[in-house]
Amino acid sequence: MKQGSDTFDVVIIGAGVSGANIARRLCSYELDVALVEKEADVSFGISKANSGIVHGGFHHGSKYLKARLEVLGASMFDRLKAELDFPFERCGIVVVALHEDEMRSVEQLYTQGVENGVIGIEMCSRERMLELEPKLSSDTVGGLYAPGGGIVEPYRFVFSLVENAQKNGLSLLTDYKVVQARRAGELWTVTAADGRAVQARYVVNAAGLFADEVSRIFGAEEYLVHARKGEYYLLDRQTKAKPDRVVFPVPTSVSKGMLIVPTVEGTVLIGPTATKVDDKEDCATTREELDTILKSARNMIPSISEGDVITSFAGIRSVIEEDFMIEASAKVPAFIHVAGIQSPGLTASPAIGEYVKDLLKKAGLRLVEKADFDPFVRKVPRAKDLSPFELDALIQKDPAYGELVCRCERVTEAEIVEAIRRGHTTLDGIKYFTRAQMGRCQGGFCTYKILKIIMRETGMKAGEITKRGGASTVLRGEL
Amino acid sequence: MKELQFDSAVIGGGAAGMAAALELSARGLSCAVIEREDELGGILMQCIHNGFGLIEFNEELSGPEFAQRLEEKVRSAAITPFCGATVIEVEDNGEHKVISCVSGAWGVIRIKARAVVLAMGCRERNRGNIRIPGSRPAGVFTAGLAQRLVNIEGYIPGKDVVIIGSGDIGLIMARRMSWIGCKVHAVVEILPYPSGLTRNIVQCLKDFGIPLYLSHLTTNIYGQDRVEGVEVTPIENGALMFDRSFRIPCDTVLLSVGLVPENELSRSLGIDLSPMTNGPWVDSTLMTSVPGVFACGNVLHVHDLVDFVVEEARRAGSFAADWLAGRRKDKELRVKAGSNVRYVTPGRLDPARDNKLYLRTLIVKNDAVLEVRLNNKTVRSQKKSHVQPSEMISFNLGPSELAAARESPDSVLEVSIL
Ligand SMILES: Cc1cc2nc3c(=O)[nH]c(=O)nc-3n(C[C@H](O)[C@H](O)[C@H](O)COP(=O)(O)OP(=O)(O)OC[C@H]3O[C@@H](n4cnc5c(N)ncnc54)[C@H](O)[C@@H]3O)c2cc1C
Ligand SMILES: Cc1cc2nc3c(=O)[nH]c(=O)nc-3n(C[C@H](O)[C@H](O)[C@H](O)COP(=O)(O)OP(=O)(O)OC[C@H]3O[C@@H](n4cnc5c(N)ncnc54)[C@H](O)[C@@H]3O)c2cc1C
Numbered sequence: 001m002k003q004g005s006d007t008f009d010v011v012i013i014g015a016g017v018s019g020a021n022i023a024r025r026l027c028s029y030e031l032d033v034a035l036v037e038k039e040a041d042v043s044f045g046i047s048k049a050n051s052g053i054v055h056g057g058f059h060h061g062s063k064y065l066k067a068r069l070e071v072l073g074a075s076m077f078d079r080l081k082a083e084l085d086f087p088f089e090r091c092g093i094v095v096v097a098l099h100e101d102e103m104r105s106v107e108q109l110y111t112q113g114v115e116n117g118v119i120g121i122e123m124c125s126r127e128r129m130l131e132l133e134p135k136l137s138s139d140t141v142g143g144l145y146a147p148g149g150g151i152v153e154p155y156r157f158v159f160s161l162v163e164n165a166q167k168n169g170l171s172l173l174t175d176y177k178v179v180q181a182r183r184a185g186e187l188w189t190v191t192a193a194d195g196r197a198v199q200a201r202y203v204v205n206a207a208g209l210f211a212d213e214v215s216r217i218f219g220a221e222e223y224l225v226h227a228r229k230g231e232y233y234l235l236d237r238q239t240k241a242k243p244d245r246v247v248f249p250v251p252t253s254v255s256k257g258m259l260i261v262p263t264v265e266g267t268v269l270i271g272p273t274a275t276k277v278d279d280k281e282d283c284a285t286t287r288e289e290l291d292t293i294l295k296s297a298r299n300m301i302p303s304i305s306e307g308d309v310i311t312s313f314a315g316i317r318s319v320i321e322e323d324f325m326i327e328a329s330a331k332v333p334a335f336i337h338v339a340g341i342q343s344p345g346l347t348a349s350p351a352i353g354e355y356v357k358d359l360l361k362k363a364g365l366r367l368v369e370k371a372d373f374d375p376f377v378r379k380v381p382r383a384k385d386l387s388p389f390e391l392d393a394l395i396q397k398d399p400a401y402g403e404l405v406c407r408c409e410r411v412t413e414a415e416i417v418e419a420i421r422r423g424h425t426t427l428d429g430i431k432y433f434t435r436a437q438m439g440r441c442q443g444g445f446c447t448y449k450i451l452k453i454i455m456r457e458t459g460m461k462a463g464e465i466t467k468r469g470g471a472s473t474v475l476r477g478e479l
Numbered sequence: 480m481k482e483l484q485f486d487s488a489v490i491g492g493g494a495a496g497m498a499a500a501l502e503l504s505a506r507g508l509s510c511a512v513i514e515r516e517d518e519l520g521g522i523l524m525q526c527i528h529n530g531f532g533l534i535e536f537n538e539e540l541s542g543p544e545f546a547q548r549l550e551e552k553v554r555s556a557a558i559t560p561f562c563g564a565t566v567i568e569v570e571d572n573g574e575h576k577v578i579s580c581v582s583g584a585w586g587v588i589r590i591k592a593r594a595v596v597l598a599m600g601c602r603e604r605n606r607g608n609i610r611i612p613g614s615r616p617a618g619v620f621t622a623g624l625a626q627r628l629v630n631i632e633g634y635i636p637g638k639d640v641v642i643i644g645s646g647d648i649g650l651i652m653a654r655r656m657s658w659i660g661c662k663v664h665a666v667v668e669i670l671p672y673p674s675g676l677t678r679n680i681v682q683c684l685k686d687f688g689i690p691l692y693l694s695h696l697t698t699n700i701y702g703q704d705r706v707e708g709v710e711v712t713p714i715e716n717g718a719l720m721f722d723r724s725f726r727i728p729c730d731t732v733l734l735s736v737g738l739v740p741e742n743e744l745s746r747s748l749g750i751d752l753s754p755m756t757n758g759p760w761v762d763s764t765l766m767t768s769v770p771g772v773f774a775c776g777n778v779l780h781v782h783d784l785v786d787f788v789v790e791e792a793r794r795a796g797s798f799a800a801d802w803l804a805g806r807r808k809d810k811e812l813r814v815k816a817g818s819n820v821r822y823v824t825p826g827r828l829d830p831a832r833d834n835k836l837y838l839r840t841l842i843v844k845n846d847a848v849l850e851v852r853l854n855n856k857t858v859r860s861q862k863k864s865h866v867q868p869s870e871m872i873s874f875n876l877g878p879s880e881l882a883a884a885r886e887s888p889d890s891v892l893e894v895s896i897l
Pocket of ligand 2: 567
């Protein structure tokens with residue numbers, strides 16, 4: 001492996017869940033691969049703020065590529081979890097019908113699921129629904145149950161994929177915003193805003209919301225990625241309204257509707273809304289939309305309370321047309337589009353990795369399996385998952401496991417240090433890796449401790465630490 | 480794993496925890512105090528302003544000075560403090576409570592005690608709790624976090640500040656930020672009256688010429704990477720006047736929007752909590768619904784003066800000692816919040832002795848009356864020159880006023896502000 005050289009077999013633009021899966025897949029072959037990302041850390045794009053659901057395979061018909069990749073991708077998660085140690089659980093999905101006339105649509109979903117080959121999908125009576133989820137509204141008339149659907153922590157998934165790919169030779173370049181591309185001979189030269197440049201035999205455009213810009217930079221197909229915002233509320237794990245499964249309303253023709261998601265970490269997510277926005281970085285939440293979410297969630301589970309809200313946030317979907325656009329460019333050589341990766345992109349992403357690998361092969365990339373590919377990441381023990389005996393044993397080895405930093409999510413100093421050593425040096429990066437600052441006090445108690453640990457571990461000065469890179473500095477200096 | 484045994488244990492080493500422990504040890508009981516931070520003192524340690532101890536010590540001290548006075552007593556008493564140890568679990572084994580705590584120095588320790596006093600203090604409400612829409616840039620802090628960053632860590636959180644909410648911590652931070660050379664552009668309060676103490680409005684805002692916008696809601700936070708400003712909208716007769724919204728540019732937002740008692744441990748022990756105080760429901764001896772577990776200070780209900788915290792904690796310690804000595808409560812009467820009262824604590828009184836009650840009112844009023852009725856008969860009617868939600872009201876009720884309750888078993892006491 002020519003580590004550190006700046007000519008690569010493949011350069012992937014965009015370290016979201018698509019780029020990360022593609023990178024990990026390619027790193028199982030004898031290839032030099034680089035993943036370049038404009039943000040300070042990976043998974044800071046669409047892949048950080050979404051519903052985190054591994055979908056049930058019944059929402060779309062098999063004529064869509066997204067539906068085929070969804071079913072395939074969903075089936076790959078158990079193995080990935082075993083290898084990559086990220087939070088994932090097959091908790092199951094229910095779709096709730098609140099009116100008799102919605103049962104028609106439920107039947108359609110059921111048929112679609114069966115056609116897509118989904119295992120265990122079931123049409124449910126009112127009694128069956130209430131038996132599965134006793135917190136549902138008494139207006140429930142019936143619904144659908146897909147036991148194989150699940151929940152995942154999307155950023156942890158991406159972090160693990162990238163970490164494992166790095167272990168297998170990936171070069172990760174962050175703060176690397178691609179602004180220019182030139183082709184000379186057999187090579188692309190891909191230049192960043194700060195002047196850095198890499199060379200690539202093949203380029204994969206997995207730039208999410210900005211795939212259209214990147215395509216333009218390479219002189220490839222012209223298209224527009226539309227942005228559709230989805231706002232959420234996060235509820236405290238102490239809420240009494242937490243269902244055991246993901247609860248969907250019956251979808252309309254335009255959207256899957258607003259859901260109630262019991263997250264892998266025990267909190268509850270409600271949302272998302274769907275609003276077209278012009279500004280692709282507009283993650284602002286609005287009063288009206290947030291009120292809509294509460295109302296809609298209460299239709300399904302009436303006990304959802306405003307008092308349980310700990311935070312709100314928004315994510316932005318990237319939509320080109322109805323389907324994913326994953327194909328080799330017809331206009332320029334050695335350039336693959338992975339664009340319009342709307343929902344169920346997270347679910348489909350492992351299959352997107354496979355699919356893109358095949359496209360590259362078709363385009364002439366030679367694939368030789370790496371004999372020493374190591375599919376595993378080193379697990380980080382998490383204090384919150386340990387028994388007192390296990391934790392005690394760990395503290396004897398590393399006293400930093402005895403220093404509790406985030407009390408709400410029970411995160412220790414050792415875990416923060418581990419996050420920093422693995423390259424997550426912003427407050428948000430540490431938050432996504434460890435969950436510190438993610439609980440009910442939202443960093444009120446632990447932020448100063450984390451700031452101090454970052455300074456100690458990295459040598460950064462107070463004024464240099466950021467929330468999520470760029471100009472998002474947290475402090476304005478020292479007294 | 481280390482196992483230790485004490486007669487009593489106190490969780491939290493702030494003003495409340497220290498005062499309760501002092502009382503327990505004065506009664507000849509062994510006592511452990513478990514504190515997450517590396518030193519005792521709790522929230523007092525970051526309150527470097529004056530204004531503590533007027534009642535307790537008859538002089539005006541800073542927070543750390545007040546804490547030091549208590550700590551010196553703790554150090555010279557037979558109390559075992561465990562600092563840098565966080566309690567992660569409390570179990571009730573009937574005879575004993577078992578407290579598990581983690582610390583870098585000792586690993587996991589299990590402390591067995593027959594009586595436990597909860598004194599975990601409170602946490603700040605944050606942006607999510609009050610649902611301010613907008614973007615999510617760097618530069619939004621709770622006021623207490625900012626206070627910690629400035630006073631203890633020595634960092635400047637920002638230069639141009641808007642403070643949302645007029646709670647005491649926010650007011651004190653308005654002055655503190657001005658002192659370190661920052662510009663505080665406004666304090667924005669949704670209610671028609673300030674939620675902090677009057678003396679803080681005068682000393683922290685008026686003296687610095689900082690505008691206070693009452694009946695104004697913060698309707699948006701702007702900024703991509705770092706805060707760039709807030710949008711503020713006046714409220715008239717309960718309606719938002721969006722046509723009169725205005726923007727205040729700033730790079731920092733501090734939130735002072737209330738405190739919530741920190742009761743995750745209590746909840747996991749199965750202790751009943753009051754939805755009004757967010758603290759444990761307690762009887763006339765400050766005992767929670769789990770026998771042998773007592774509560775005091777900000778974990779019980781949010782106090783504005785440390786002197787009251789200490790006084791309450793001392794009583795909790797003393798009741799815990801009584802309980803350990805085998806004393807069990809007699810007949811108690813029920814206490815109910817009446818008109819214009821948000822809460823009264825404790826929820827039960829002992830008609831045979833002197834009781835102390837705390838309440839918060841819902842209204843701002845001059846020439847108000849504190850009215851106490853026992854089984855619908857007025858037993859006290861006391862003039863109050865001024866009442867407001869931010870100032871806690873306390874009073875005592877003794878056996879003479881409660882005499883009627885000793886005869887009838889289901890007596891109810893109702894406390895109102897008229
Ligand atoms: C509200 C919402 C809910 C969703 N819920 C689900 C769900 O429950 N289940 C599911 O399966 N799917 C869900 N999705 C879809 C899923 O989140 C997305 O399909 C997926 O995250 C897209 O990943 P990506 O890697 O393609 O894009 P991204 O994660 O956005 O990655 C693209 C990356 O490219 C980077 N980039 C952009 N331009 C450049 C440049 N010029 N140079 C370098 N880097 C660049 C960006 O910074 C970004 O990190 C949801 C989406 C949204 C918005
Ligand atoms: C910013 C601010 C300004 C104030 N200004 C004034 C003033 O000017 N004058 C005045 O008289 N009063 C003032 N007060 C009020 C008064 O000081 C406080 O109410 C009082 O100090 C609270 O004491 P406490 O012991 O209940 O809580 P805290 O001081 O919060 O102590 C609780 C302790 O418990 C510990 N703890 C919590 N959970 C655990 C756990 N699981 N394991 C181990 N330890 C744990 C915490 O670390 C903390 O040390 C102010 C309060 C604040 C917040």
